[in-house]
Amino acid sequence: MKRSEFLYLSGLGAGALMLPNLALFGNPIDPMEALNVVDVKIKKELADVALNAARAKGASYADIRIGRYLNQFVATRENRVQGVANTESYGVGVRVIANGCWGFASTNNVTKEDIAKAAEKAVAVAKANSKIQGAPVQLAPQKGYGEVSWKSPIEKNAFEVPVKEKVDLLLATNALAMQGGASFVNSVIFAVNEQKYFASTDGSYIDQDVHRIFPNFTVTKIDRSSGKFDTIKSLSTPMGMGYEYLEPKESSKVKGIVTRYKDRYDILEDIKSATVNVDQKMKAKSVEPGKYDMVLDPSHLWLTIHESVGHPTELDRVLGYEANYAGTSFLSLDRLNSKKFNFGNKLVNVVADKTEKTSLGAVGYDDEGVACKKWDIVKDGILVNFQATRDQAHMIGLKESQGCSYAQSWADVQFQRMPNVSLQPGKEKLSVDDMIKNVEKGIYIIGDGSFSIDQQRYNFQFGGQMFYEIKEGKIVGMLKDVAYQSNTQEFWNAVGAVCDESDYRLGGAFNDGKGQPSQSNAVSHGSSTTRFNGVNVINTARKI
Template sequence: MDRRKFLQLSGAGIGASMLPLSGNVIAESKLTQSGMDVAVKKELADAALNTATKLGASYADVRIGRYLNQYVVTREMKVQNVVNTESIGMGVRVIANGTWGFSATNDMTSDGIARATAQAVATAKANSKYQQEPVQLAPVKGHGEVSWKTPIQKNAMQIPLAEKVDLLMEVNKAALDAGASFVNSMLYLVNEQKYFASTDGSYIDQDVHRLWSPFRVTAVDKKDGGFRTREGLGMPVGRGFEYLDGRAEDKVQSQTVLYGNSYDMVEDARLAAEQAQEKLSAKSVTPGKYDLVLDPSHLWLTIHESVGHPLELDRVLGYEANFAGTSFATIDKWKSGKFKYGSDKVNLFADKVQEGSLGAVGYDDEGVQTGSWDLVKNGVLTNYQAIRDQVHMLDQKASHGCCYADSWSSVQFQRMANVSLLPGEEELSLDDMIKDVEKGIYIVGDGSFSIDQQRYNFQFGGQLFYEIENGKITGMLEDVAYQSNTQEFWNSCSQICDKRDYRLGGSFFDGKGQPSQVSAVSHGSATTRFDGVNVINTKRKLG
């Protein structure tokens, strides 16, 4: 990496440590240039598959990828940085002597691909002497030549940079005009052009788009120097730039936030500034047991940590522990068919198809056509998330379609699907839910969290907290966090709003593995009530 590229990447500002800043820095104009012709991709893929077969591989798959990223970072009324990156290459995975082998290259010539394929086969054969059991792949029928694209209306890469900067400047100005002391706002844009081919007979071309528009507003008390923050409540999405065309008629309106399938970032920034100032004088919470009313902008993270990660099969089996630990939800609990993960109202499902979600693709990185499946049904644990070489351990015949790699240079492995909570079947609004709560707290937005290495005991904060007394919101609270364990928490679920309130949250950079990879994943829910949850006061006491 040369000095110029280092300075460009390292100056990305807040959140830069999370960014997968790989690839070459490019001019903005290259973001809209066409990638490799699909016929050329097929020719290169066939070269790899044929080489692998000739060298003794019983199975092979190839992923040719072009990964485009744009990051626009601002603070107050200045642009801090704009970074455009491109990464192009091929990864080949094989089974030889019953063992996996993998290699990758950015030498996109026939010779370069042949060398990488030979390396993958050699790696598999070398590792096979230590393999105790041969890899067992669930069968996948070849799909032939197919394609899939994120259903977008506006390709974010084609929107002029000036328009993006104007939007962020408008966001920052709205926050400052409303009393914010500081504000950062950003755009993270991703386009993955992925081609998959395998000896099963699939040639799959996919064009995946994602967008995230976070911001953070800070209000400072000039008398004592105290400060409070409020982050944006818009969510990362698998949508185009139309997501930022927020209009009042498209939104879900709750006590504190306006957003839905489109997002008014400017209005949210104005609200954030007002609410950050209100937090400066908000009452500190009294610890105790409360009924919690959790907005989807908050609950997504609790789902991610207490359901998504512990139901990844590799964590359940103890094969994976990086970043998120293993799992309390062991195979014996699933086999019993009686393990109460939650109350009868809790129905949790995994999917890779929900429109607008970060995880939505037509096919996973093993060529499996994606779908949805139950994880918890009427409160009972019914399944996990598993891929082609895992499902035989569950006596199942088909992969769940949740295998993913974050780059052509990374080997694909089991990743979290979108994991979501089904909305309630009976008509129930937020106001209906709150009016039945005698002593509670309404929580909006995600905050800090902590969870143990078995994904069981946890603590979660948030962005905004409102006290509920005798069915009414009486004012803002501060210093709130709740503690529970996964099974106790989900069994305390007593009400879920209906599908009108269902919304997606999610993570743009969910980490896993070693070497580490990131993935983007969404979690949906409607506003949900949990009874009798322990709430603590997080305010630090001096002296």
């Protein structure tokens, strides 16, 4: 795309509400600049400057992260462009251990002189902290990998696709919604590229190129006669993929009511379905409170997994070291591998996996230079592990880190962040249609919605996007005002069936928050459609 066209499109939507606060993502750049890369030889030279400077000042360990973070936003509403933005954040973060204590410093002046100063400052911070530190930091051993690299296995770099092509796709998407009677529609494509270089005194020099993409829309319809309105969001999910995610393959339907996407996403087909579904949602009957068997689609279940399994198994929450963003955890170390505590029933198998292809959390190495892997968190309903970093591993008897360290940028210190946490598919062949046939009184939920959960990740309430009533094995219509309530242990012990691997799909979020100062990371959660028996459902429109 020509620069003049880019500036024209950008000017159409200056200050548009759909664009995020760009100050959080870096400085504006020409989109063509996003295709430039920094020579890995230069990055290694800069890394050695930091490591040598830190050791010279007394650090027993040091690592450096050289990060270039690129973001592109293309946002539209109805028949107009709201905004186009390309941003870049580029800088260096140096972390050290000196006198048994952590120290950290960063700079956006990527020169040898300024990097050396940052390393020296990090050591000074560590030595100052050591005066009030208790027990010294214990790092799990980590071998150096030498010079290695990893790249997201994308087919088409989203940053190479002309902005005009993305704008045309989004405007065509909006046009279909308006033709279908939508009152309002907005749509966005958000692309991310993290170019990260890690080096440490352990002997690792790791170059990584990470790509993510998130297309989405929201359709709103208003009944002018009654003043009532409703909305439906897209069924897309953010993915660790390139622009190929928006080049659809064949999709599938359950009972002809909802289109489901696995490896590719058809935004045009999805918005046509959404425009019909939002009509049905407005006319749907209000749910009768009571006990129902809940059939939860992966587009919904990912969020329940995230809140009730992912966060409470973070080791820092379990130990009480972390309480930001909804508290600590109802779990404790004595429940690990305990036959007296059933996290769920025997159908519940949950794994953490930083290597799962197309997932948001997939990288070759974490931000401590640890090679990523897959491990069990819940096995046959028993809690068997947590999520840990190098300085946490010894606390639960691990001899090595699980590779759970991440920082949202070069300017932030890395800490324990959630890997992809997923419910494993059932072992017996079972489709969604087969599952619904076995439900006498139930609700089938598609899409995520509002939720709340207590300060120990135990008692919760979840809504959704679309709710379908099931009677005697058949879907009989749409419901509204639905939310289910449970607690984590009760809920995961209520699993009645899990569809097989053919139904397994990923959901996820670009913006999982944690820490103070807060950081955000991207994470996926996979599952197949799952039935939960006898779950309490409330009517959210009725006053208590």
